[in-house]
Amino acid sequence: MTLIKSISGIRGTIGGEVGENLTPIDAVKFASAYGVWLKQQRNKENYRVVVGRDARISGEMIQNLVMNTLVGLGIHVIDVGLSTTPTVEVAVPLEHADGGIILTASHNPKQWNALKLLNAKGEFLNGEEGAKILEIAESGSMSFSDVDSLGRISKNEAYIDIHIDEVLNLKLVNKQAIEAADFKVVVDGVNSTGGIAIPLLLDRLGVEAVKLYCEPTGHFPHNPEPLKEHLTDLSEAVVKERADFGIVVDPDVDRLAFMDEEGEMFGEEYTLVACADYVLSKTPGNTVSNMSSTRALRDITEKHGGTYEASAVGEVNVVELMKKNNAVIGGEGNGGIIYPESHYGRDALVGVALFLSLLAEKQMKVSELRASYPSYFMSKKKIELTPGLDVDAILKQMEAKYAHETLTTIDGVKIDFANSWVHLRKSNTEPIIRVYTEAPTQKEADELADKIIAEINSIS
Structure with missing residues (x-):
């Protein structure tokens, strides 16, 4: 069993010994350190943090521990409940919050969970900030609020709908063309919150969604990393349903992969390539992905007259370089789309909307679209x-x-x-x-x- 402390948060397996796994005591310790760090950033009376989670079995337990720890520090919590990572990222600035925490271990199996930590912009912490939180956690020097100064928890479970509204309002999302295309799509939500968010988005876009593993039980029906070898059920369903394509996301909905009409993988590396092709055709500019991503993004960017650069792996590194280079789109080859017109975070909902817009305008099959790109x-x-x-x-x-x-x-x-x-x-x-x-x-x-x-x- 494992506990991994990094600048992006604390991740570990549930159960076992304190300090070696993500136990309740470890969850409280690192939530406390984050809260203390947050209060050091600004001298003010009221502090607010948005907290949401994916559908993992341990999610409710970890979320309650984290929220009540923040309450003990005098911090008010906006509980957005079952949510997605990008939804929490969108919620933080809309709530004028000081930060956010997402309880999710992303693509890791069900025994894992994690605290992903956000700043006041709804973006992941940088290395210096993350290191400071780890330092506070290890020092144990934390002071909690007295009984008259405790925080409070308020619920707002409307944020997936609000997030969808934000996506639909993006200038490049061609709702009219998507609706006219009359798409039929199979969605694998891996029994997490993508099973809630993606079908709702498709419904708003006039797309028929066939649901596969869309019950948010946290019992993942297959390895939750959206790779070809884990997606045989989706492949079979796309062919059986005669769907236009398939969509699969990871448990916290920041990674996105497609399957073509023949049940073959579009390639998660090519999620970003396709979305960038569409965005660059409308708004020429620069792109960024990490060093582990396909060369095809460089090729597409240069075809549209832009400049491509590669960052170190890690969303915060991609975002930092995107801001420096004024990139119009970027992300990671694991199917993570970062579109600054929306927000600086990987977002499968944004990716789905951009991909559908591209497909509707080109009026071609997904397999034909894939064949049109450089092949790596x-x-x-x-x-x-x-x-x-x-x-x-x-x-x-x-x-x-x-x-x-x-x-x-x-x-x-x-x-x-x-x-x-x-x-x-x-x-x-x-x-x-x-x-x-x-x-x-x-x-x-x-x-x-x-x-x-x-x-x-x-x-x-």
Whole structure:
């Protein structure tokens, strides 16, 4: 069992020993540290934090612990209940709140949960802010409010609807064309809050939604990471229903993947490529994705006359570079769309609306759309970490071994070959080394990944 403390929050498995897992005591400890940090930011009388959660089995328990800890610090809580990560991000500025907390472990299996921490803009904390919260948590120096100064909890469960309104009001969302296209779509909500939000959005856009695993029970029917090998039921349903395509999201709805009309994956890497193609065709400009994302975004951006740049992995790093470069769209190759006209956070609802607009205007099948883009294939593998394994030393040795190639070391080691690349990095969210490769064919991508993994195993 595991507890991972990082700048983006605290993530761990439920149960077990304190300090080694996400136990109730750990949840209170880190919620307290966040609340103390928040109060240090501004000297004011009233502090407000938006709190929401995905449908994980442990979600209600962790949310109650977190909310009442904030109450004990004299902080008022807006409880948005079952929600999505982007919905909470949208709610924070609308509520004029000082921050937000989302209880979700994103794509991790059901035994995991996490506290994702937001600032007053509804954006993830930067490294310095996250480090300060970890420092407060470890110091234990926290002072709570007296009985006359406790915070209070107020409920507002309308925010998914409010979020949908915000999406529909975006200038580039072509509601008229989408409705006229008469789409039929299968939605895999992995029995979490995407099963609530995505069908509601589709209904507002005049799209027929066939629901698959859309009951927010928290009992994930398959591995919740939206990868091809986990989505056989969606593939079969798309073909059986003769749907135009399939949609799948992760439990907190910040990752988005599509399946074409033949039940084949569009490719989660190409979610951002397609949405960027649409946005850039209307509003030319620059793009950003992280180092582990497909080269196809660079190709599409340059086709539209813009400039592409790559950031270190992590949403906060992508957002920072997007702001610096005035990017009109960006995100991550895991299906995360960041569209500044909405907000600076990965948002599957925004992604669905932009993709539908593109498809409706082009009047082509999803398979035809995918075939129109530069073709790259990616392999995403991992190496489980064992105690005592020196990851930094391994990465240094790989860096030395490939010193004659083009290297980037701002986040692990990325080795760029003429027609392919490999990115090696220690995960922020799991005890693994991620091994991402991309090449002109799937076979070449897989073989490159296997070759690199064998080399790492021989070192370790």
